[in-house]
Amino acid sequence: MRSLFTISFILLSLTYGFSQQIFKSQTTQMGSVFEFVLVENDSIQAQQYFQLVKDEIERIENLISEWRPHTQISQINQNAGIRPVQVDREVFELTHRAIHYSQLTDGAFDISIAALDKIWLFDGSMEQLPADDVIRSSVQHVGYQHIILDNVNSTIFLKKKGMKIGFGSIGKGYAADKGKELLQSLGVVGGIVNASGDLAVWGTQPDRKPWKIGIRNPFKGYKMIKVLKLRDGAVTTSGSNEKFAEIGDKRYSHIINPKTGWPSTGLTSVTVSGSSAEFANFLSTSIMVLGKRKGKKLLKEFPDYKAIIVKDR
Template sequence: MKFKNTILMSLILFSFCCTGQEVMRKRTTLLMGSRFDITIVAQDSLTAETRINETIAEITRIENLISDWKSDSQVSEVNQNAGIRAVKVDKEVFDLTKRAIAISKMTNGAFDISFAAMEKVWKFDGSMTEIPTPEQIKKSVEKVGYKNIVLDSIQSTIFLQLPGMKIGFGSIGKGYAADKAREVMEAKGIKAGIVNASGDLTTWGKQPNGKAWTIGITNPFDTEKFVKIVPLKSEAVTTSGDYEKFVELNGKRYSHIINPITGYPATGLVSVTVFGPSAEMANGFSTSLIVLGKESGLQLINQYPEYSCMMITDKGKIFKSKKFKR
């Protein structure tokens, strides 16, 4: 058995420099259970540091609302009352859940926020020595199914119909937080910056030297190298891939990205990078495309002209959506 679990950024930022009166400050911190790298360009150091503090406060606020690992969050209350009663939540939480269900519908269930209820029959901590049985896999997804989530927009409530169901925002939640942090910073007059939530990244403006922010898309077969270097406009980028965490059993590689319908690991694609206006939506796409595979994935994203993607297959081949013009 071979196991790999490395903490690395699929999107690695290149060198920055400061010119003129503008300064740039960067801080790395742990939020929402993940690494966040926050970069702010401002007129002076004090403003930059203050704005970074405000960015962290905004992300923390969102974490306290939607983190299913915090027992007192609204999402945890929803999960604790699965099969019992509907739970009233803030409009922000309701709307995020509604958008997540919309992604589930457009991907035919390849993305599903009720995936949080899946039993962990696949282990990616080095302990798994044999493949789960078909019965175990089938049972593991019994509580998964976005169609069993009932929303009441009048009462602003969420009800999970099946006892034991759970919703979680471990995927699009970080993208949403990055989007909101950028929104807050732009409202406060910060004209350039980056919020990178472990690969769910949003950028706006330019570096202090006037050049575009630049990212490298990691080569999944040699993580010290890049398959492509891309200058960014004001946009979001997310990458999903199995090269960060997978297990090999009997000579076959199994991704940590699980198909929420079948309970089996996704196959065929080892990396998908999505570009678009929203990190939340881009993450929904990147996760879904890994599950859907090349053909169905390209067919889906080509229907949304604001988004584009680059896929890397397990054979090392690269495919791009129609709108990928980089």
């Protein structure tokens, strides 16, 4: 999704004089650029870890992508209004958490917003706004209340035909968390999994200094709003500066209000930091929809998470 503030790594410390070094690798997965940064002793071991974490991201995409026809999420969408679909426990639990996020925000966050993917296009091809009646009709297919979970049988059922679910809002954050979890389990002492601006970090640089994550100013890309020093945690950004539709000299955010079907307004971006990239993803997306006042009220419920909110000009 994403990220309005290009979150950049500011690796100020030199690695000379330390047995461990920083190794980097980059790939395109889940429709986005992933960057991996690891602290390791040798390049051969680092390359093995890079392949393992890339395989993990591929595994996740094959579970939750709504664009790949063979995935369980695609099967759920194809059977909307027809029958429940049995899914892996991992998919079930991720969907269960997503519904909980909807409940926390009274529907400002809603994975069934995927039903609107044919109404708004943010690839530069839109030349006119969708008709009001088309938007009103599309919203009829949105509603987390109609996602039915069967815990005993591990099934997911979309009650209404035309419904769809998708994890564009938290999927990359989830992938970052899982990539970090895997690498830590393998004994990697420090690193960063950056899912196109949604990132999870742990450990330190070779000189034992924390990772420095720079948050760029969306209006002045050459400036930093803030530099975060992290040893363990996550940072995600939701915003409208990189993915939008421009119609009639007005810019429309790709982040849609699930209740109205219209792009969110008032905020240019929201960056959230905390322990989980998935949860930070949920918060940054929700605050974009809720606006500054209601967004800050939501954030107060989770004091371990902090936000940098930038209003529209």
